[in-house]
Amino acid sequence: MATLDQMNEYFEKNRDTHLNQMKEFLSIPSISALSEHKADMKKAAEWLSSSFKEAGLENISIESTEGHPVVYADWLHAGGQPTILIYGHYDVQPVDPLHLWESAPFEPEIRDDKMFARGSTDDKGQVFMHVKAVEALMQLDGKLPLNVKFIIEGEEEVGSPNLVPFIEDHKEQLAADTLVISDTALHAPGQPAICYALRGLSGVQIDVYGAKSDLHSGVYGGGLQNPIHAVAEILASFHDQEGTIAVDGFYDSVRNLNEEERQAYKDLNFDEEALKQELGVTELFGEPGYSFLERTSARPTLEVNGVFGGFSGEGIKTVLPAEAGAKITCRLVPDQDPAEIVEKLKAHVEKHKPEGVKVTVTPFDQGRPFITPFDHPALKAASDSYEKVYKVPTVYTRGGGSIPIVADFDEILGLPVVLMGFGLETENLHGPNEHLTLENFDKGLRVLGDYYQALSALSKDELKK
Template identity: 70%
Template sequence: MSHLEKLDAYFAKNRERHLEELFEFLRIPSISSLSEHKEDIKTAANWLADRLRKLNIENVSVDETAGHPVVYGEWLHAEGKPTILLYGHYDVQPVDPLHLWDSEPFNPEIRDNKLYARGASDDKGQVFMHLKMIEALFETEGTLPVNVKFIYEGEEEIGSPNLPEYVEKNKEKLSANLILISDTGLYAPGKPAVCYGLRGLTGIQIDIRGAKGDLHSGLYGGGVQNAIHALADILASFRDEHGTIQVEGFYDKVRPLTEEERKAYSELNFDEEALKEEVGVNELFGEQGYSYLERTWARPTLEVNGVFGGFSGEGIKTVLPAEAGAKITCRLVPDQDPNEIVALLKAHIEKHKPKGVNVTISEFDKGAPYLTPFDHPLIQAAGRSYERIYNVPTAFTRGGGSIPIVASFDEILSLPVVLMGFGLNSENFHAPNEHFHLENFDKGLRVLGDYLHEVADLEF
């Protein structure tokens, strides 16, 4: 029997047991952002460590950080073979609003071959697939085709504030040939995708202060600056009518798309009409000269995420607001630096600041963009493994969102990162009724097992 035939038989025989074990993991309410769940986070970390030990993974530890713990383990007995560092996270998002769930978020249920629970798709279900893939290889072959290390954190949903320091302190222990992450999704149902790049992120808050207090518009209107008008002028200066960003120097370091990438995106035949219907708009919007996929995967953005100030209650209150503010985020692409972009934003705001107000700028968390060339042998090998199981060509995509720790792995460990996920955009991760299509759970286990064999055959 081939290794795939062995894996298929093993997963089919043990499917119900595997799902029961996954239910155990999903029942732990490991919400990282809420302090009342600190003990649940520890419980989830210890659950993972216990499962690693049962797989005969060595040097398993639950390592404390300034926040939630990191789970580590390793198996290094594939002499002369590459080492894969497997990453994932065991923390989950809060479940509010609870009344919109059709079942209890921490009481897993299967309906229509979909597993409903918080963390089912993001990311406990996919982390669990790593464990069961390793189990299956041990049970069917008695060994692993490659060396493996595991690093699972409990703070991804709050921005991984302590993991970069942990990685920096443990660079030698975490050394490997590549990092494999299952925390992304398929391109579409039945259409697998290897995500080879992610946009970075940076954010600021603009606070405008005019007069020492709100003023009567009849007495002072036309003679004193209105903080909301001042804010509106600044916000309007950021982009032109097509969405092209007007901040001087903003595009200077943007790495252009290759012709091969543009061709690959075009061949995906993305349905923009279906998207318009899905999100409820009559026209799409964005930078001219680029398709929707190019704009959302490989071009930077500047978006106003929130505006506040003045009176918004019922009726009218005739005042000149003294204060106003806005929250801004930018999605960044290679080779933009988050700190440089913040400096450019500050210079732009200072240049366009209206008279009669003071402006304060606060900075928020930053994450660098990440890119592994899509023709990299490890990326192409992942595509081959997907194709063997799904029997359709693999899409090579970038992600419009950000996973800040991916860029940190790239910067600190200097390793290629392979993002092999099995979720779908429709699975409500971060929202009520999060679920995971078990068809992709089943296929994903086989894809991951095959990928370890693919990597074992590559030259490093």
């Protein structure tokens, strides 16, 4: 198998070629949210298909969905070796506001050893790295050390509406031993990180109805229940004074952090005082007994995202509103079930709603939490490969946000999921001047090449979740 030195030589020799190829990919305005870019979506899928062929992959297909296509490719000649499934997306976010870009979003430009273009870090650049890592091993060894499958979709930025049906319809084709996703970030510059868990999501809207129309507060105020007062009372009942969620049974299924995980958080040496200064707040707040990082990534939450009702324009209007409401999202952790949480919220609202109003609770966004065991061999191999190249220990983190499709892969295919990204949180993904730091592009190619080889040394039994 190719050594790290041989990979270094290959990537150094071909760096300019690879950067020019990446520019070609990034120059395609594959904005999935805008219908006028449908042809560009097809063009990006075709470009990716050609890149797969050039890398030496086989069984390449552009699979139609009810929306934008999925691109598939594989190489399956490593008899008896594990199979890795690599997921990513070729669609990108819209570019507005355009006037804040220092260079055209689809005219890639390198400045300060950073590639500026929409999609450079999220996620075209990181997908491209996997393609080139595979190509390098094919060129150096004439084969791959393990079996590889790619599934790259074109609708991640619009919620992947057609990917779950595709996965369910192609379970045998997508069967593998490990799923790898590079659509996340390093912990900090020069500090690799493996995200081994993501929180799930349950969202609801609470609507409170009083009288059949808005009323004059001077005539009816004090004699009828005010829907805004009722909303405030309901919202106040969701937490105790210290920040613990007061919904009956909310924590029943929560998988608690073990000591090794809590020590990993401590090892990050996160500066909470510096965070307070950065955010302009005097105190942090939340569930007692947990650090800020634990609260925001490993513990469940219930947050009010918006409150509405009555008059909020300039000046004052003496009105008793007919209705009011609030929008709420809960971030969930293993092993909480989004549908069960919605039912607990409904029961809580029913229990705490005041007399004189009608209240409805309507669910909306839902996604399951995901976790790969902290000590899984696939994670350990990824950590070792990072450390070989970056020369520092890898940190383990949980993501506070939600990527529902990760949990869908986990549930449908039953695979351990390895989130090993090469972006940085400061690279303006989704914003103007999105970029990819080329130091991490260079190191990431070597990490991935080494990781494929490390995974090939593990048995299928070791990789079972």
